[in-house]
Amino acid sequence: xxxxxxxxxxxxxxGISLGSIYAxxxxxxxxxxxxxxLINFAHGDIYMLGAYVAFxxxxxxxxxxxxxxxxxxxxxxxxxxxxxxxAYRPLRNAPKIAVxxxxxxxxxxxxxxGMLAVSPxxxxxxxxxxxxxxxxxxxxxxxxxxxxxxxxxxxxxxxxYIVHRTKIGKAMRAVSFDNDAARLMGIDVDRVISxxxxxxxxxxxxxxxxxxIYYNSIDPLMGIMxxxxxxxxxxxxxxxxxxxxMLGGVIMGVVEAMVSGFISSTFRDAAAFGILxxxxxxxxxxxxxxxxxxxx
Amino acid sequence: MALLKVTNLSKSFGGLRAVSSFNIDIDQGELxxxxxxxxxxxxxxxxxxxxxxxxxxGEIMFDGKSVVGLKPYQITQRGVARTFQNIRLFSELSVLDxxxxxxxxxxxxxxxxxxxRLGRYFGEEExxxxxxxxxxxxxxLAHRKDEIAKNLPYGEQRRLEIARALAAQxxxxxxxxxxxxxxxxxxxxxxxxxxxIRKEFGLTILLIEHxxxxxxxxxxxxxxxxxxxxxxxxxxxxxxNNPRVIEAYLGEEVH
Amino acid sequence: xxxxxxKTKNDLLMLAAGIVIYAVVQTLIxxxxxxxxxxxxxxxxxxxxxxxxxxxxxxxxxxxxxIGHAGFMAVGAYVGAIMTVKFGLPLAGGIVAGALGAxxxxxxxxxxxxxxxxxxxAIATLGLGExxxxxxxxxxxxxxxxxxxxxxxxxxxxxxxxMMLFVLFxxxxxxxxxxxxxxxxxxENEIAAEAMGIDTTKYKVMAFTLGAxxxxxxxxxxxxxxxxxxxxxxxxxxxxxxxxxxxxxGLGSMSxxxxxxxxxxxxxxxxxxxxxxxxVIYSLLLIILMLFRPQGxxxxxxxxxxxxxxxxxxxxxxxxxxx
Numbered sequence: 001x002x003x004x005x006x007x008x009x010x011x012x013x014x015g016i017s018l019g020s021i022y023a024x025x026x027x028x029x030x031x032x033x034x035x036x037x038l039i040n041f042a043h044g045d046i047y048m049l050g051a052y053v054a055f056x057x058x059x060x061x062x063x064x065x066x067x068x069x070x071x072x073x074x075x076x077x078x079x080x081x082x083x084x085x086x087a088y089r090p091l092r093n094a095p096k097i098a099v100x101x102x103x104x105x106x107x108x109x110x111x112x113x114g115m116l117a118v119s120p121x122x123x124x125x126x127x128x129x130x131x132x133x134x135x136x137x138x139x140x141x142x143x144x145x146x147x148x149x150x151x152x153x154x155x156x157x158x159x160x161y162i163v164h165r166t167k168i169g170k171a172m173r174a175v176s177f178d179n180d181a182a183r184l185m186g187i188d189v190d191r192v193i194s195x196x197x198x199x200x201x202x203x204x205x206x207x208x209x210x211x212x213i214y215y216n217s218i219d220p221l222m223g224i225m226x227x228x229x230x231x232x233x234x235x236x237x238x239x240x241x242x243x244x245x246m247l248g249g250v251i252m253g254v255v256e257a258m259v260s261g262f263i264s265s266t267f268r269d270a271a272a273f274g275i276l277x278x279x280x281x282x283x284x285x286x287x288x289x290x291x292x293x294x295x296x
Numbered sequence: 297m298a299l300l301k302v303t304n305l306s307k308s309f310g311g312l313r314a315v316s317s318f319n320i321d322i323d324q325g326e327l328x329x330x331x332x333x334x335x336x337x338x339x340x341x342x343x344x345x346x347x348x349x350x351x352x353x354g355e356i357m358f359d360g361k362s363v364v365g366l367k368p369y370q371i372t373q374r375g376v377a378r379t380f381q382n383i384r385l386f387s388e389l390s391v392l393d394x395x396x397x398x399x400x401x402x403x404x405x406x407x408x409x410x411x412x413r414l415g416r417y418f419g420e421e422e423x424x425x426x427x428x429x430x431x432x433x434x435x436x437l438a439h440r441k442d443e444i445a446k447n448l449p450y451g452e453q454r455r456l457e458i459a460r461a462l463a464a465q466x467x468x469x470x471x472x473x474x475x476x477x478x479x480x481x482x483x484x485x486x487x488x489x490x491x492x493i494r495k496e497f498g499l500t501i502l503l504i505e506h507x508x509x510x511x512x513x514x515x516x517x518x519x520x521x522x523x524x525x526x527x528x529x530x531x532x533x534x535x536x537n538n539p540r541v542i543e544a545y546l547g548e549e550v551h
Numbered sequence: 552x553x554x555x556x557x558k559t560k561n562d563l564l565m566l567a568a569g570i571v572i573y574a575v576v577q578t579l580i581x582x583x584x585x586x587x588x589x590x591x592x593x594x595x596x597x598x599x600x601x602x603x604x605x606x607x608x609x610x611x612x613x614x615x616x617x618i619g620h621a622g623f624m625a626v627g628a629y630v631g632a633i634m635t636v637k638f639g640l641p642l643a644g645g646i647v648a649g650a651l652g653a654x655x656x657x658x659x660x661x662x663x664x665x666x667x668x669x670x671x672x673a674i675a676t677l678g679l680g681e682x683x684x685x686x687x688x689x690x691x692x693x694x695x696x697x698x699x700x701x702x703x704x705x706x707x708x709x710x711x712x713x714m715m716l717f718v719l720f721x722x723x724x725x726x727x728x729x730x731x732x733x734x735x736x737x738x739e740n741e742i743a744a745e746a747m748g749i750d751t752t753k754y755k756v757m758a759f760t761l762g763a764x765x766x767x768x769x770x771x772x773x774x775x776x777x778x779x780x781x782x783x784x785x786x787x788x789x790x791x792x793x794x795x796x797x798x799x800x801g802l803g804s805m806s807x808x809x810x811x812x813x814x815x816x817x818x819x820x821x822x823x824x825x826x827x828x829x830x831v832i833y834s835l836l837l838i839i840l841m842l843f844r845p846q847g848x849x850x851x852x853x854x855x856x857x858x859x860x861x862x863x864x865x866x867x868x869x870x871x872x873x874x
Binding site for chain 3: 461
């Protein structure tokens with residue numbers, strides 16, 4: 001196979017596995033934005049938190065992969081709900097800027113509080129799963145990449161089921177469509193918002209665990225860039241739209257892998273923000289979104 | 297010559313035709329009403345006239361020139377000012393500043409004069425203060441000049457909005473439901489005020505209204521809008537007796 | 552009318568107060584009473600006041616939520632350094648060039664971006680700030696990832712103070728004019744502003760460009776004080792720092808931005824030894840402030856000027872800003 005194509009397929013594989021991580025984080029962003037119109041800057045740090053919970057679960061409590069993953073998701077969900085309850089809920093009717101600044105504050109708190117708690121040094125994430133490398137027509141596929149993709153797909157399937165088939169999912173959609181109307185229909189909006197934070201945080205935590213396994217290194221600031229990029233992914237797909245977040249995540253991952261592979265990895269982050277600017281200027285409602293205009 | 301001449305104006309949102317084949321002619325100095333049942337497209341028509349929406353088709357001639365495709369601020373600068381159905385004041389600013397802002401595009405001093413306080417800055421600023429104050433006196437708001445706009449009672453907010461629109465020195469004033477939320481006595485005062493400002497400023501006024509007593513009492517000519525099209529026009533008496541209008545307002549009283 | 556005389560009188564009084572402050576601090580520096588640590592932080596206070604008041608012009612006065620200010624500061628820092636290091640210009644040339652560079656970029660970026668509102672604008676400006684930083688990181692001419700080294704230390708207290716004074720007067724006069732009121736009207740109600748004949752795009756871009764230019768001034772002062780311009784100094788953390796100063800003082804209040812910048816600089820200096828604690832306290836401060844006093848210390852009022860006006864018996868005009 002010609003080396004350009006080989007490189008292309010290799011980066012496509014890398015990009016899809018990276019992209020499914022972004023997609024998992026982007027789902028949380030998009031759900032929260034869809035429901036309370038807040039860019040939850042702290043979301044990337046929940047992902048970091050998930051990685052650390054799994055790290056301690058496996059090193060201190062010697063848990064295997066799946067229980068550690070579940071533990072990370074549960075703890076992060078609780079933290080996510082707590083943050084919403086104490087930092088965002090009191091500001092439900094405050095100007096948007098106040099909430100956004102609070103979110104930035106929470107994010108910084110998790111990052112630097114995390115440094116105080118677990119030291120700023122990166123930690124080596126234990127190898128929890130057997131490694132294997134597969135060669136398919138000159139393209140190298142790591143067993144971790146397969147696991148990342150599989151876990152992501154399963155979680156996304158569960159999420160889709162919850163949102164479309166369960167009562168709480170229906171309530172989530174109703175609140176996201178019209179907060180006030182949902183309240184008048186007897187939906188406990190606060191509970192729905194808590195639930196949304198719980199699910200979003202759990203997904204981000206899972207992404208954190210998967211990244212820990214994949215790169216086998218975690219640190220308290222690991223959430224900043226993936227968090228921002230996942231937000232870009234959510235905007236790219238159309239904020240508030242679940243399939244949009246998945247699509248956006250995968251596109252972001254692939255573009256990043258391609259830029260790293262063919263241009264230079266130093267431009268990787270610039271590419272992500274470049275996508276953001278382009279999408280905001282030319283299609284601010286995202287790939288799958290519809291345009292809305294303020295009523296005069 | 298007509299000050300405002302609108303021909304075949306249409307606006308579609310997706311598949312929905314909010315306004316279609318909308319035709320009106322307003323002469324210099326007229327006081328015209330635009331009425332219609334809820335959802336007839338009155339506010340959409342206003343938004344088309346003021347450039348908030350671009351029309352799907354049709355022509356709007358103001359003062360002999362087309363204003364289609366111009367931005368709202370450009371249309372205002374040509375001489376069309378408006379108020380809003382849901383009051384849109386600069387709510388955290390003082391009453392005086394609300395009016396001063398409307399003079400903005402008449403002010404000539406530039407950025408350098410601003411920053412170094414040279415040339416026309418002081419003269420124009422003083423002039424502006426005086427003019428704005430005089431305006432507030434006319435609208436009996438002078439004693440409120442330092443009040444924050446959002447703290448005014450509802451009726452005064454409506455009055456301030458009209459004062460602000462007039463401060464932009466328009467030829468044509470568009471009033472979007474000026475009597476909304478007012479009691480009969482306030483509506484009566486508003487009618488007097490509208491008549492008076494028309495005379496005092498030599499204005500042409502087009503107003504949208506739900507309150508029939510206001511429209512019938514103050515307007516010389518009325519257009520009736522239903523399902524986005526003009527279905528009738530004429531004097532208040534003609535409109536009152538027009539069977540199509542009565543039909544359109546089925547259930548609503550026409551005094 | 553007394554308006555003109557009153558305004559000029561207030562300006563002169565403020566200028567005199569500024570010069571007195573300068574004279575006192577400069578004397579204390581000259582006699583060695585204020586030394587390295589204090590002098591450094593006093594210069595940082597001046598630079599941070601420039602940054603905070605210029606961001607306040609965009610975020611507080613015009614109501615456009617930008618969180619990419621560090622990017623413009625970086626442009627000023629690098630362009631200024633190129634002028635002095637590579638072209639041998641004096642500091643004044645570096646500052647002017649830095650301001651122009653940042654202004655041009657601010658204009659080019661602002662024109663398309665300011666169509667966005669609220670959160671979207673925030674995240675776009677954050678992204679643009681990062682793009683600027685990453686671009687600089689990849690230009691070997693200015694040292695790439697290892698930073699631009701060997702910049703002469705030309706900034707001193709005098710430069711920092713008088714540039715600050717210039718920027719303060721510039722912004723104050725701008726805000727108290729029809730142009731400034733146009734900006735405020737956009738913050739208050741963009742649709743109504745447009746309906747009052749205000750070219751909202753023009754004023755948004757103008758505020759953004761001016762804000763960027765002053766961030767450039769601050770950047771040029773900064774890089775000529777620290778010997779080095781490094782991409783890592785201009786991450787979005789720096790933008791958040793500036794935002795914190797503005798929010799702390801109260802969005803829309805110039806005196807608030809000044810107080811916010813002074814407070815922030817000294818708290819940062821105090822906690823410099825414990826960077827994690829510094830950030831934890833800073834984050835808690837932001838959260839608590841938003842929960843209990845989201846309008847900041849001063850709201851959008853000019854508290855000091857109001858008091859000042861009352862003290863001198865001057866007529867208090869009903870503007871949101873002083874005069």
